[in-house]
Amino acid sequence: MEESIKTRQWQLAHKPRHEPQLSGPEQTFKLAEVDLPEPKDDEVLLKLLSYSNDPAQRGWIDPDIPAERLYVPPVKIGQPMSAFGLAEVVESKSSKFSKGDTVTAPTGWTEYAIVKAGSCQPAKDLPSGLSKTHYLGALGLTGLTAYFGLTEVGQTTKDDVVVVSGAAGATGMMAVQIAKKIIGSKKVIGIAGTDEKCRWVEKLGADVCLNYKSKSFAEDLKKETPAPDGYASVFYDNVGGEILDLTLTRMGSGGRIIACGAISSYNTSAERTTGLKNWFEIIIMRLKAQGFIVLDYANKFGQAIELFNKSLQDGKLTLDESSETVVKTPFEDVPKTWLKLFEGSNQGKLVTQLV
Amino acid sequence: MEESIKTRQWQLAHKPRHEPQLSGPEQTFKLAEVDLPEPKDDEVLLKLLSYSNDPAQRGWIDPDIPAERLYVPPVKIGQPMSAFGLAEVVESKSSKFSKGDTVTAPTGWTEYAIVKAGSCQPAKDLPSGLSKTHYLGALGLTGLTAYFGLTEVGQTTKDDVVVVSGAAGATGMMAVQIAKKIIGSKKVIGIAGTDEKCRWVEKLGADVCLNYKSKSFAEDLKKETPAPDGYASVFYDNVGGEILDLTLTRMGSGGRIIACGAISSYNTSAERTTGLKNWFEIIIMRLKAQGFIVLDYANKFGQAIELFNKSLQDGKLTLDESSETVVKTPFEDVPKTWLKLFEGSNQGKLVTQLV
Numbered sequence: 001m002e003e004s005i006k007t008r009q010w011q012l013a014h015k016p017r018h019e020p021q022l023s024g025p026e027q028t029f030k031l032a033e034v035d036l037p038e039p040k041d042d043e044v045l046l047k048l049l050s051y052s053n054d055p056a057q058r059g060w061i062d063p064d065i066p067a068e069r070l071y072v073p074p075v076k077i078g079q080p081m082s083a084f085g086l087a088e089v090v091e092s093k094s095s096k097f098s099k100g101d102t103v104t105a106p107t108g109w110t111e112y113a114i115v116k117a118g119s120c121q122p123a124k125d126l127p128s129g130l131s132k133t134h135y136l137g138a139l140g141l142t143g144l145t146a147y148f149g150l151t152e153v154g155q156t157t158k159d160d161v162v163v164v165s166g167a168a169g170a171t172g173m174m175a176v177q178i179a180k181k182i183i184g185s186k187k188v189i190g191i192a193g194t195d196e197k198c199r200w201v202e203k204l205g206a207d208v209c210l211n212y213k214s215k216s217f218a219e220d221l222k223k224e225t226p227a228p229d230g231y232a233s234v235f236y237d238n239v240g241g242e243i244l245d246l247t248l249t250r251m252g253s254g255g256r257i258i259a260c261g262a263i264s265s266y267n268t269s270a271e272r273t274t275g276l277k278n279w280f281e282i283i284i285m286r287l288k289a290q291g292f293i294v295l296d297y298a299n300k301f302g303q304a305i306e307l308f309n310k311s312l313q314d315g316k317l318t319l320d321e322s323s324e325t326v327v328k329t330p331f332e333d334v335p336k337t338w339l340k341l342f343e344g345s346n347q348g349k350l351v352t353q354l355v
Numbered sequence: 356m357e358e359s360i361k362t363r364q365w366q367l368a369h370k371p372r373h374e375p376q377l378s379g380p381e382q383t384f385k386l387a388e389v390d391l392p393e394p395k396d397d398e399v400l401l402k403l404l405s406y407s408n409d410p411a412q413r414g415w416i417d418p419d420i421p422a423e424r425l426y427v428p429p430v431k432i433g434q435p436m437s438a439f440g441l442a443e444v445v446e447s448k449s450s451k452f453s454k455g456d457t458v459t460a461p462t463g464w465t466e467y468a469i470v471k472a473g474s475c476q477p478a479k480d481l482p483s484g485l486s487k488t489h490y491l492g493a494l495g496l497t498g499l500t501a502y503f504g505l506t507e508v509g510q511t512t513k514d515d516v517v518v519v520s521g522a523a524g525a526t527g528m529m530a531v532q533i534a535k536k537i538i539g540s541k542k543v544i545g546i547a548g549t550d551e552k553c554r555w556v557e558k559l560g561a562d563v564c565l566n567y568k569s570k571s572f573a574e575d576l577k578k579e580t581p582a583p584d585g586y587a588s589v590f591y592d593n594v595g596g597e598i599l600d601l602t603l604t605r606m607g608s609g610g611r612i613i614a615c616g617a618i619s620s621y622n623t624s625a626e627r628t629t630g631l632k633n634w635f636e637i638i639i640m641r642l643k644a645q646g647f648i649v650l651d652y653a654n655k656f657g658q659a660i661e662l663f664n665k666s667l668q669d670g671k672l673t674l675d676e677s678s679e680t681v682v683k684t685p686f687e688d689v690p691k692t693w694l695k696l697f698e699g700s701n702q703g704k705l706v707t708q709l710v
Contacts, residue, residue, distance in 0.1 A: 059639060068583040069639055071608070228423040240634060253426070259638045275630015279595060283614045283646040284414060284424055291638040 004035040005045065009080040010109035010334055015063035019267045022336055028061070029081055029109075029335045039093045039114050046087035046105060046113045046120075050326075051352040052136035053338050054170075055238075057083065058266040071293050080108035081335075086123060086136055087113070097122070104135050109334050111354075127312065130319060133326065137170045137349030138319050139308055145294040146174035146236070147304050149258040150183065153292045154234045156256075161187045161230065163221075163247055166238030167209055168197035170349035171260060173323060175236045180205035181316040182307070189224050189232070191243060193344045200347060204318060212243055225250040239264045241276075248281040257289035267342055323348040328355045359390040360400065364435040365464035365689055370418035374622045377691055383416070384436055384464075384690045394448045394469050401442035401460060401468045401475075405681075406707040407491035408693050409525075410593075412438065413621040426648050435463035436690075441478060441491055442468070452477070459490050464689050466709070482667065485674060488681065492525045492704030493674050494663060500649040501529035501591070502659050504613040505538065508647045509589045511611075516542045516585065518576075518602055521593030522564055523552035525704035526615060528678060530591045535560035536671040537662070544579050544587070546598060548699045555702060559673060567598055580605040594619045596631075603636040612644035622697055678703040683710045 013030040014021070020028040039045045059065055060075050060082055067074050075082050085107035089097045094117030097103060103120040107113040123135045137143065149171075150156040162179040166172040167190030180188040190201040190209035198209035210220045225232050231252030237244050240262025251257070282289060297304075311317035325346035329337045337352045368385040369376070375383040394400045414420055415430050415437055422429050430437050440462035444452045449472030452458060458475040462468040478490045492498065504526075505511040517534040521527040522545030535543040545556040545564035553564035565575045580587050586607030592599055595617025606612070637644060652659075666672035680701035684692045692707045 065639065066582065069636075071639075227421065240638075244634070259634075262635050262638060265635065275632050276634050277630050279599070279614075279631050280617050280620065281424075282644055283595075283617060284420065284426075286646045286648060286651075288643065288645040289637055290643040291641045293641060296641075 007112040045091040050086040052084040053350040142170045143174045148297040154258045160185045160233045162234040163232045164236045165191045167201045168192040248278040259291040326351045362467040367430045400446040405441040407439040408705040497525045498529045503652040509613045515540045515588045517589040518587045519591045520546045522556045523547040603633040614646040681706045
């Protein structure tokens with residue numbers, strides 16, 4: 001009998017109704033050490049290099065969302081926290097992968113993981129020495145979410161005035177670039193939380209990016225969407241809350257709201273928001289608001305990734321070190337790094353790099 | 356020179372931010388008497404018989420809705436209040452209509468009106484002695500709104516579980532019947548404000564109708580939409596507010612919200628609502644919420660009216676005296692009758708019959 005592999009993992013200890021807690025009696029996650037069995041046929045043993053940090057993870061541990069209202073199974077108390085990871089294959093019982101390969105996979109917050117080979121995606125070398133962590137973001141589900149949200153849900157075209165909230169975030173920075181440089185929408189307005197982020201979003205291609213923390217934000221948005229010809233026609237919303245409420249009043253007849261996220265309210269109790277006041281705009285302006293999950297378009301992923309690669313070559317998509325906030329993190333601090341998502345401190349994809 | 360015709364009219368005096376006022380310094384409407392000119396070519400002179408009372412009228416006098424956000428021009432101070440009416444032709448300068456004909460037209464709150472013949476619709480005799488006032492509701496724009504909301508916006512089919520709020524109202528009672536008896540949806544759940552209305556809505560064809568004023572309403576709705584197979588898939592919403600908030604939590608993946616109205620909040624100040632708390636459900640359940648105006652489907656009106664007539668004959672559509680609340684009203688009380696809309700006291704279409 002071979003020796004078993006030990007791994008540390010972060011398990012769910014308490015489902016947070018408000019902010020997840022790093023300590024105290026309602027500490028959200030607890031560190032544990034477990035023995036992993038040997039990988040079986042068609043399984044691989046992975047050593048984790050990095051984790052993807054995603055707002056959606058907050059929903060998987062929310063005590064107020066019934067299991068049947070999640071498209072990903074909720075994390076149970078005592079289970080390792082779910083997460084996507086970039087990892088190295090250290091042992092393979094599958095013909096698909098060899099020792100030394102790099103893959104992305106749903107591994108959870110663990111140092112080592114045993115995963116079915118079928119749920120791993122190869123992470124091949126990228127051109128220009130681009131970090132493979134981009135497979136967790138721009139060139140992975142995050143980028144695909146931006147792409148299918150805009151094209152399939154929003155039916156976005158050259159003729160659209162597109163507003164993107166959370167524009168400096170992982171999904172937002174892709175939505176801005178796809179709308180402006182790939183689709184060619186006539187105007188793209190970003191919304192972000194610092195002037196520095198805003199200038200970066202403009203560098204990525206946005207015609208303008210507005211700081212929602214500025215006192216003149218409501219006026220600024222109004223000025224950029226003059227009635228009636230300059231009204232926004234597409235709103236890619238990652239944020240929800242007050243920014244959504246305000247943007248609803250700046251949308252023209254027949255506008256489409258791509259309801260991607262509501263990070264402003266994920267930690268604000270069971271009630272979740274102070275309340276959206278402008279639902280009425282949906283009625284009078286004939287707006288369409290739609291939620292979606294990227295997995296609905298899985299049969300078109302290959303096509304989209306091909307387009308992304310071509311766009312990288314054509315300069316219609318810019319990815320570099322600035323497109324990620326990579327936080328070097330000892331395993332003990334994995335939850336702490338994840339919480340940065342809700343502080344709005346990351347620019348581009350927030351990646352946990354294990355050290 | 357011929358003698359001019361005098362008419363009384365109700366003009367807009369003050370745009371109400373909250374409840375419209377029948378008296379006092381902020382009285383919403385004022386009674387005036389004006390001289391009408393002679394009808395010109397292609398115009399008709401009408402004597403009003405009845406008015407249609409529509410929640411949408413509230414929007415036309417709201418000080419907080421900019422003109423460019425209304426598909427009908429807002430009423431200006433000093434102008435007669437806009438309204439649809441059923442009227443008799445007393446003089447015609449058009450070959451389309453003769454003296455004595457009955458028509459529906461956008462006349463405003465006036466005793467006599469001069470209107471372009473092109474904006475009048477003939478109101479022919481109905482079978483079984485059905486009152487012509489139904490042309491203002493079930494067999495007019497109200498019924499068409501219910502029909503195109505369900506079919507075009509909601510893409511409603513036999514397989515849907517349909518919830519209709521304001522089910523005893525003019526649009527709701529048509530939505531219930533069209534969903535259950537014309538489309539044949541497998542389950543139709545009405546929501547109304549009294550037990551008496553609920554029993555009437557069930558008589559019209561709803562599988563069940565729930566009283567939202569009942570203490571057990573939230574539980575009742577949950578019981579009628581068991582997770583996950585019994586979840587609602589279509590929500591025809593006339594009401595907005597708390598009923599919308601609750602129903603969002605009972606909708607299954609891919610559900611459609613036909614955003615027709617929000618009468619619960621039309622009089623509740625500039626802020627309009629206490630705030631919708633469950634926007635997040637749109638995201639996690641991939642819901643689609645869409646506003647619309649019936650005029651977008653004008654090219655299909657003839658077809659729909661034909662279907663309504665056939666359905667009346669087949670018993671798939673029931674219209675009788677109970678489908679209207681006709682309020683006999685002296686001209687002095689026209690605004691008072693209109694305000695009943697917001698009390699929720701009418702069953703079916705609220706019609707003002709001038710006496």
